[in-house]
Amino acid sequence: MSEACKVSAERRGDVAILRTDGYINNQGGEEIAREAYAQLESGARALVLNLEKTRIVNSIGISILIEVLEKVMDRKGMLAFCGLTPTIDKTFRIMGLAQYAEIYPTQEDALRGVNPQPA
Amino acid sequence: MSQGGIAPPGPPGAREVSMTIPVAPEMEIVATAQAAALGEYIAMARDKIDEVKLALVEACINAFEHADCRDEQLHLTFRLGREPKGREWLEVEVLDKGKGFDSDQVEPPSIEKSFSGHRKRGWGLQIIRSLMDEVEITSGGGGTRILMRKYK
Secondary structure, X not given: OOOOOEEEEEEEOOEEEXXXXXXXXXXXXXXXXXXXXXXXXXXXXXXXXXXXXXXXXXXXXXXXXXXXXXXXXXXXXXXXXXXOOHHHHHHHHHOOHHHXXXXXXXXXXXXXXXXXXXX | OEEOOOOOOOOOOOEEEEEEEEOXXXXXXXXXXXXXXXXXXXOOOXXXXXXXXXXXXXXXXXXXXXXXXXXXXXXXXXXXXXXOOOOEEEEEEEEEOOOOOOHHHOOOOOXXXXXXXXXXXXXXXXXXXXXXXXXXXXXXXXXXXXXXXXXX
């Protein structure tokens, strides 16, 4: 019955894309945080968390995402989410994450959001 | 404490399924599978089923973490019903035999409090109330019962 969350990372310049697959509970949240902090330590300016393969989260996992957000904000970096189910989107808004991190429908939108092009 | 007014459990022959899960990591996922199956049975929209699943996860992990259940178990009942006007619903009851709590005394969480490091938890009840259509919480020395309903 393992629903353990897998996290994979891809680096595009100073943007790190983290893709999750599975249930984001405390272990899943910690796995995301571990990868996110490693990316920040190695110079990532922005993190894009792609949750399109995650259908369920819990508040403990989201609390860990809030810690990641806090660390990104401390570094004046950016954190963006994409691929959220409507329920996860709603839950992020209930918990206030949407006030401090951008939420985009797709990964391409999120990448454009963290890499604004000059007019 | 209650929100809305959920009618008492249905008459004999009501469509319901009961299960008991142990207080153990990820057992809440076992419970969500049952909720999903019953939601699909009444052709509830997938997003609504996801909301029931997430609310149920929160009810379970709240009990796992805070209730100190004497029997180390959670007792779950899933009910299907229909309003007189015809709206169908899925109801989930989560019962623990723990120490109980006063839900009116639970301080509402906020992300700003989380940032300040004082409180990164305490979101469960708020999420349950936001995702479900009706919620009723009764708690005392004998344990806690969370009854929550979602309309199709």
